[in-house]
Amino acid sequence: xxxxxxxxxxxxxxxFSIGGGYAAMPMIRSxxxxxxxWMTMSEFADLxxxxxxxxxxxxxxxxxxxxxxxxxxxxxxxxxxxVVTPSLLLVSLLAYVYRRWQSLSVIQGVLGFLRPAxxxxxxxxxxxxxxxxxxxxxxxxxQTADWLGAGLFVLALVLLRxxxxxxxxxxxxxxxxxxxxxxxxxxx
Amino acid sequence: xKEKTQGKLWQLFVSMLAISACTxxxxxxxxxxxKKKFVDEYGWLDESEMLDYTALSQSCPxxxxxxxxxxxxxxxxxxxxxxxxxxxTMLPPLGILTVITMFYxxxxxxxxxxxxxxGMQAGVxxxxxxxxxxxxxxxxxxxxxxxxxxxxxxxxxxxxxxVSVAMVIVCAxxxxxxxxxxxxxxxxx
Numbered sequence: 001x002x003x004x005x006x007x008x009x010x011x012x013x014x015x016f017s018i019g020g021g022y023a024a025m026p027m028i029r030s031x032x033x034x035x036x037x038w039m040t041m042s043e044f045a046d047l048x049x050x051x052x053x054x055x056x057x058x059x060x061x062x063x064x065x066x067x068x069x070x071x072x073x074x075x076x077x078x079x080x081x082x083v084v085t086p087s088l089l090l091v092s093l094l095a096y097v098y099r100r101w102q103s104l105s106v107i108q109g110v111l112g113f114l115r116p117a118x119x120x121x122x123x124x125x126x127x128x129x130x131x132x133x134x135x136x137x138x139x140x141x142x143q144t145a146d147w148l149g150a151g152l153f154v155l156a157l158v159l160l161r162x163x164x165x166x167x168x169x170x171x172x173x174x175x176x177x178x179x180x181x182x183x184x185x186x187x188x
Numbered sequence: 189x190k191e192k193t194q195g196k197l198w199q200l201f202v203s204m205l206a207i208s209a210c211t212x213x214x215x216x217x218x219x220x221x222x223k224k225k226f227v228d229e230y231g232w233l234d235e236s237e238m239l240d241y242t243a244l245s246q247s248c249p250x251x252x253x254x255x256x257x258x259x260x261x262x263x264x265x266x267x268x269x270x271x272x273x274x275x276x277t278m279l280p281p282l283g284i285l286t287v288i289t290m291f292y293x294x295x296x297x298x299x300x301x302x303x304x305x306x307g308m309q310a311g312v313x314x315x316x317x318x319x320x321x322x323x324x325x326x327x328x329x330x331x332x333x334x335x336x337x338x339x340x341x342x343x344x345x346x347x348x349x350x351v352s353v354a355m356v357i358v359c360a361x362x363x364x365x366x367x368x369x370x371x372x373x374x375x376x377x
Contacts, residue, residue: 012354014249014250014251015249015250015354016249016353016354016357016358017249017250017251018246018247018248018249018357022316022319024251025316026346026353027353027354030352030353030354042309045309045312046292046296046305046309048312049305049308049309049311049312050285050288050292052312052315054281054284054285054288055208055209055280055281055284056208056209056253056277056280056281056284057218057251057252057253057254057277057281058251059250059251059254060251060254060277060278060281060282060285061281061285064281064282064285064286064289065285065288065289065292068285068286068289068290069289069293073286076282076285076286076289077282080278080281080282083250083251083254084250084254084274084278086249086250087248087249087250087251087254087255087258088258088270088274090248090249090250091244091245091248091250091255091258091259092258092262094244094247094248095244095259095262106365106368106369107247108247108368109364109365109367109368109369109371110247110361110364110365110368111246111247111364112335112364112368113334113335113338113360113361113363113364113367114357114360114361114364115323115326115327115335116327116335116336116338116339116342116360117338117339117342117356117357117359117360118323118357119320119323119324119327119339120338120339120340120341120342120343120346120356121342121343121346121353121356121357122316122319122320122323123320123324123343123347124343124346124347125316126313126316126317126319126320127347129309129312129313129316130313130316130317132309132313133306133309133310133313148307149306149307149309149310150310152307152310152311153310153313153314153317156310156311156313156314156315157314157317157318160314160315160318161318161321167311167315167318170311170314170315171308171311171312171315172308172311173311174307174308174310174311174314175304175305175307175308175311176304176307177307178303178304178306178307178308178310179300179303179304179307182299182300182303183300183303
């Protein structure tokens with residue numbers, strides 16, 4: 001039963017994520033963290049880190065990670081099949097429509113309006129990750145703030161935007177700095 | 189002839205396996221590697237076809253890499269080609285993440301790993317922020333009041349009013365289709 005649930009959840013994720021990896025992320029969060037409670041927000045943030053650092057589409061990475069944690073390898077397999085199935089159905093359909101009418105203008109019109117919505121969705125999910133980094137799910141106040149996390153966030157943002165550094169490198173650097181500070185000041 | 193087809197399917201499967209196992213970052217990277225392999229190296233399709241397939245895979249729900257694999261697989265070897273390409277794309281993430289998840293469960297309690305991961309979470313937050321800033325600027329640059337309103341409304345709906353993500357996507361898509369059709373009618377008239 002749990003296998004079928006995994007299949008359906010990732011079927012839905014794939015069905016509503018249009019336009020690449022980051023667009024899938026709010027959908028993954030709403031299914032895996034909010035609707036089914038298969039992961040905590042912190043585990044979800046770890047999943048994003050892992051998915052960013054490993055090859056392959058984020059939807060398939062997320063499916064395997066969530067499936068393995070909930071129901072072992074069969075779970076990973078069912079969730080991955082859930083990701084692929086909507087594509088198999090819809091791509092054939094869209095390819096047929098495209099060959100028939102040779103025009104993508106309505107599709108492009110739809111995409112033009114999905115883009116602003118998707119930006120907003122990513123912003124919303126990103127804000128939750130940022131709050132997790134800054135306050136660890138606690139009440140938002142100066143006393144509960146994680147200043148190391150805040151500093152790393154600002155540093156990472158500067159490296160990404162001003163120096164155009166690769167995201168993977170930036171994340172590794174943040175991890176190493178956090179480890180170094182923790183070991184030096186005995187937080188571990 | 190049959191052997192030739194089987195050879196082609198095998199080549200398709202192995203190529204997709206290698207491409208999927210070696211590409212970090214989203215679908216666009218994978219699509220450009222597919223172009224190099226299937227258009228430039230094997231000559232199975234021409235460049236304009238590949239461009240159309242890229243547009244189609246972006247317009248379709250699901251992972252861009254999976255969508256592109258389906259289209260190229262179908263074009264090269266029919267239903268069997270489609271299956272070979274999809275399997276090739278699926279297997280590397282499945283294998284790699286299976287192993288990583290096993291390590292994750294074993295290591296996540298370790299204080300050093302926790303420090304490393306919490307630092308990396310700050311990095312992820314920055315990456316997302318960077319994506320939003322770049323994409324958001326792209327939307328604002330179009331100077332379309334309707335699109336800006338859609339962006340603001342979508343954020344409020346999800347973050348403040350807890351509307352489901354799927355609902356937001358469907359509404360934005362329907363609005364886009366309606367406006368496009370209306371604009372076309374106006375152009376015809």
